[in-house]
Amino acid sequence: MWTRREAVAGTITALATACSTQSTPQAQTLSATGALAPTGKLRVALIASNPVLVTRRPDKSLGGVSVAIGNALAAHLGVPVELKPYDNPVLYNESLAFDEWDIGLAARDPSRAEYLAFSNAFMEVDNGYVARPGAAPTTAEEVDRTGVRIAVAQGSAPNAVLKRLIKNAEIVPVPGGFEPAREALATGTADVYGENLHLAYRIADALPGARVLPGHFNVVQMAIGVRKRAAAALPTVDEFVNKIRSDGTVQKAIVEAGLRGVRVP
Known part of the structure; x- marks a missing residue:
């Protein structure tokens, strides 16, 4: 049976071991x-x-x-x-x-x-849309309609989100990056491009008549x-x-x- 001194010594040893590890x-x-x-x-x-x-x-x-x-x-x-x-x-x-x-x-x-x-x-990062000149949607809420084509970077997070959210519009995958996005709108391949709003504003600045739609569809x-x-x-x-x-x-x-x-x- 341990004495009081041995018990105290044992407690000190246990605490020291715990602290060291x-x-x-x-x-x-x-x-x-x-x-x-x-x-x-x-x-x-x-x-x-x-x-x-x-x-x-x-x-x-x-x-x-x-x-x-x-x-x-x-x-x-x-x-x-x-x-x-x-x-x-x-x-x-x-x-x-x-x-x-x-x-x-x-x-x-x-x-x-x-x-x-x-x-x-x-x-x-807010995700939203930039629309080509003359495209019908005026807000992000109006994009998911029959006949609207949404370009989006293939394999991107916005692509995955839009595949879950969109029920009526058509999704058009394109390569990622500024030029493919601008090209999709400039050539009429798509009506809107879904991406982070920073890129959306850059595209609107570079494509006369394009506009960033009010609202967003996701926060990344x-x-x-x-x-x-x-x-x-x-x-x-x-x-x-x-x-x-x-x-x-x-x-x-x-x-x-x-x-x-x-x-x-």
Whole structure:
């Protein structure tokens, strides 16, 4: 039977052991780094055709919100960054099945959940329509009517949403990016183009007579997609996202990219 002194000593030993094995913030970050960047660098997938996420600088290098966040996360983890741009959402979606990258900065899309676990949203994006000159719809609510053709980037988050929402209009998939969108409206292939409002305004600015319709059909949450193998690191990623939302990092990137129709959650 234990004496009082032995019981106290045993309690102290147990507490010391618990404290020594308790994970510190530094240890958590170190563990997350190993999970997120197993090659020793953080490979960041980008959808280059989405101007809300990626912009092209005059020297052709990549910039924008997702690049700023990818660089900031790599610095937070203490590893180099490697940007892995994909020309459109279809190519990004196809890459999900291969070990070409560690995190993806894109929409929190349920169709990608087989491969990814998603962080808290770092940015919210309104999705709406830009109409070609002379098109009948005058608001977003009037688009889902028989005879209306809706162009949308194939494989994109707006495409997935519209496939669920639209009951009467015709959906016309086109390649992602500014030029295919503008072309679909300029040639009359579609009556409206459904996308983030920033791109919608750019198209309206470039196509005389085109107009952005009042209203929106969805709000997209942009998040960091973490490979399922690294899902245990998600609390560290969420902590990082909360920090860059509150310290102005995301807002600064939004302003520098000149984005419209987006906001920090």
